[in-house]
Amino acid sequence: MNNSASKEPTDFRVARLFHPTAQTPDLAQTEQWFASAFGRKSTPLTAILPSKPEYPTEYSTFTVIRDVFFDSIDPKLHFINGRQRYPTVQTPGLRGLGWYIDGMENFYHALRRNGIRCMDLSDKVAEGDEPPLSPGGGVVTFFAVPEDAGMQYQFFREGPFPLDPRATPGWTLGPVEADDPLGIEHCSHHTILTSQPERALRFAVDALGGTVVHQGRNELLGTASIFVTVADVLLEYAVPDPGTPAHADLVKHAPNDSYYAITWKVSDLDRVERHLATLGVGIRERSEQTIVTRPDSSHGIPWGFTTALQPGDPRGTPSGASAFSTLDDASEGGEVSQ
The missing domain is CATH 3.10.180.10 (2,3-Dihydroxybiphenyl 1,2-Dioxygenase, domain 1)
Structure with a gap:
């Protein structure tokens, strides 16, 4: 990498x-x-x-x-x-x-x-x-x-x-709203399932100028994942293990990739789960830091909520936090070697 x-x-x-x-x-x-x-x-x-x-x-x-x-x-x-x-x-x-x-x-x-x-x-x-x-x-x-x-x-x-509102010059993300039932701080990452990671990287890295920031296992979803930053967004390109819900979803979209999930950064998982429970939303996967909803109870999407930044997320550093909240460090395209 x-x-x-x-x-x-x-x-x-x-x-x-x-x-x-x-x-x-x-x-x-x-x-x-x-x-x-x-x-x-x-x-x-x-x-x-x-x-x-x-x-x-x-x-x-x-x-x-x-x-x-x-x-x-x-x-x-x-x-x-x-x-x-x-x-x-x-x-x-x-x-x-x-x-x-x-x-x-x-x-x-x-x-x-x-x-x-x-x-x-x-x-x-x-x-x-x-x-x-x-x-x-x-x-x-x-x-x-x-x-x-x-x-x-x-x-x-x-x-x-x-x-x-983000298209307004000078826009920045404000504090969490007091009436937000989920207490969302920001989007953590978007998960895209793929069986051809080299094709995904040719697009996100070589064409868009993104940067690979981490590779590793996502045990919660059962995937081998590559995380890429492109401008203000963190993408997870995930190759799912056979027999997992993610793999079943990818099969339905083959040979193309599948836009599978969005995960949100929150500060209080208990607060999230309590609110979702009032709506009848079930939890499909769970760890100490992350929960993933059951799609059939959450409008067809396995929404993720996590209290932890993903490995390599530039918002985990002081300089990275500013880069993700302004346009000053947006991606410039160009060839990137893997």
Whole structure:
């Protein structure tokens, strides 16, 4: 493992996580889940982007949870150019995530140099030198082709984005809210299951300029895991053991990777468990420092809650804490040797 690698200078910057995306069969139920479990209100996309026949926008709602800007979509309502983009789902679950990028055109070319193709919101693979645009044109935004990157990661230009408070210049994460029923300090990490870690690292490290900070066992999930920092986020790329719930989930997404879980840093696990119990949420895995919920009782997602930072998390050092709360040390892309 190479903990510190030389990154070649580039003319793009990975600024911060854009948003995780979950898919749900019922947006109203999803908004109720976030209100009851996390104590958070949600705002529909229609609040900032009125629906039009050529681009209906009733399919999405956003929820801010501390340092995470969360997007939930109902696939049966999501149409691009008259075509339903994703298959209808019967149960909720995580779908994908992406980043704000400063220098989208240069980043598009960097992905292509690393063998990662891109596609537009109609899933048309881009062939030329110009990056894809949003429906109607005008905004450069695109997705990685899952076969090349492992998942359908999304990329959006850095800048103000209505509903996302983190996009406000000078934003920093404030103290834990007194009325937060879970006492969440910040997002610990995102878990992505994979059977091809070399593909995942080619994307996260070589293309995005991320840094491998730890490799080791996650005994709670039953995985061999690689932790990578990219801008303000810690990713866990996890190869699951056969016979585990994680392995069963990955099989359903093969040969692609699976966006499996989000883990939150908290100060009091007992407080978390007491609150979740009032909602009928069960605990599937447990250690002294971490609990993982049973997905069938927690809106289709195995949410993690931990009192410990992960090994290698830069927020465990004074300099790392500041790097994760501002944009000054956001990732610059470039080749990184493993």
